[in-house]
Amino acid sequence: MTQTLSRPEAGEIGDGASYIAAARGLAALIDAEADGMESGRAISQPVVDAIAEKGLFWVLVPREWGGAGLGIVDSLKVIEELARSDGSTGWAVMANAFSTGIAAGYLAETGGHELxxxxxxxxxAGMILPTGKGVRVDGGYKVTGTYGFASGSGHASWIGAGFVVHDDEGNPELGADGVSPVCRVAFIPRSEIEFLGGWDVMGMVATGSDNYAVTDVFVPEAHAMDTFSTVPTRPESVYKLGLLGIGVGGHAPVALGIAQRALEEIAVIAAAKTRPGYPSVIGDSDMFRREFATNEALLQAARRYVYDAHADAEAAAESGELDDEQRARLRQVTTWVQGVAQDVVTFAYNWGGSASIRNPSVLGRCHRDISVGAQHMLVEPMTLVEAAGPILAGYQNR
Known part of the structure; x- marks a missing residue:
């Protein structure tokens, strides 16, 4: 395996090193299971068990609760390693671990402790956007709604369900501004969820991102949190990154891991593959080597920016609060890296020729996975427009 300039290395960052190494150590198992997981549309039980045994679902859960208590950078590096083995696995664990981190950091102490x-x-797992309805009742809410994109729900024990709070007369409750509705996220035991299927897609197939429904389920107050809260209930600095800072950032290392794997695959293929018009294997071609070096540099640069931006934000959270430009850069880099990764994977896929299109094919899976992952609404290109304002202001005020 190629060791690159700034890929996560065991021993690189204190307590996170063992978790990064553990994620890397699962590569052989995940690789062996990947094709079966894609055809079965779910992460296999051996992979789920191994990830749980290594504690990787709980990298963002406080240490006092038995979690890893990692910061955001180390948590992202864990996800990159899993995604390098298989995009769906990286994505599903990202959805699990990062939503778990949000719940741990923003639920009331009693609720977080119980979960x-x-x-x-x-x-x-599950959808936290407020698409459902929750009627306020004694001690909590009665929640009803239909949701989609429950990545990682096949092995999740609690399913998130966002809702708008209504009073007992059916009227939406309004916040302190008298205009915005009060929105909450409930975490509901999977036994009370009706799974509806519906995840029939070309890539990220094994994430099992099915639709689901909740019908008049009671949720105690302790198992619900404010959807748009900016004030964590836990003291650990990572939670100061906010719901978006935690929930969005996880998409970046998935893209990095998929692109890294694509480069590794094409490097091996090119060393043996011949094509008409080439005097020897394509790996000896000046054209291939130039494109490989260019794309490899792009990935290195993207990886560096992903981790630098999150390290800066993490340091700011440790010492106080993030400023607007730091938050904007987290949005910027997470969206931008999707395009870089797509370009890198496309380069590898195109040079792979028939090796890319025959099933099973790692390059084919990388191409499908990055194509789907880049379509997520949290990395919609319009987020770059939104991020530009604070970044421009930083340039203008220097």
Whole structure:
């Protein structure tokens, strides 16, 4: 395996090193299971068990509750390693671990403790946007709604369900501004969820991002949190990154891992593959080597920016609060890296020729996965427009 300039290395960052190494150590198992997982449209039980055994679902859960208590940078590097083995696995664990981190950091202390501090630690998944309806009742809410994109729900024990709060007369409750509705996220035991299927897609197939429904389920207040809260309930600095800072950033290392794997695959293929018009294997071609060096540099640069931007944000959270430009850069880099990764994977896929299109094919899977991952609404190109304002202001005020 190629060791690159700034890929996560065991021993690189204190306590996170063992978790990064553990994620890397699962590569052989995940690789062996990947084709079966794609055809079965779910992460296999051996992979789920191995990830749980290494504690990777709980990298963002506080140490006092038995989690890893990692910062954001180390958590991202864990996800990159898993995605390098298989894009769907990286994506599903990202969805689980990062939504679990949000729940741990923003639920009331009693609720977070109930979900994550016991011997049977909870794993979350599901949609947190307020598309459902929750009627306020004594001690909590009665929640009803239909949701989609429950990545990683096949092995999750608690499913998120966002909702708008209504009073007992059916009227939406309004916030302090008198205009915006009060929105909450409930975490509901999977036994009370109706899974509807619906995940029939070309890539990220094994994430099992199915639709699901909740019908008049009681959710205690302790198992619900404010959808748009900016104030965590836990003291750890990572939670100061906010719901978007945690929830969005995880998409970046998935893209990095898929692109890294694509380069590794094409490097091996090019060393043996011949094509008409080439005097020897394509790996000896000046044209291939120039394109490989260019794309490899792009990936190195993208990786460096992803981790630098998050390291800067993490340092700011540790010492105080993030400023607007730091938050904008997290949005910028997470969206931008999707395009870089798509270009890198496309380069590898095109040079792979028939090796890319025959099933099973790692390059084919990389191409499908990055194509789907880049379509997520959280990395919609319009986020670059939104990020530009604070970044421009930083240039203008220097």
């Amino acid at each position: 994550f501090a016991g011997e049977d630690k909870g794993i979350t």
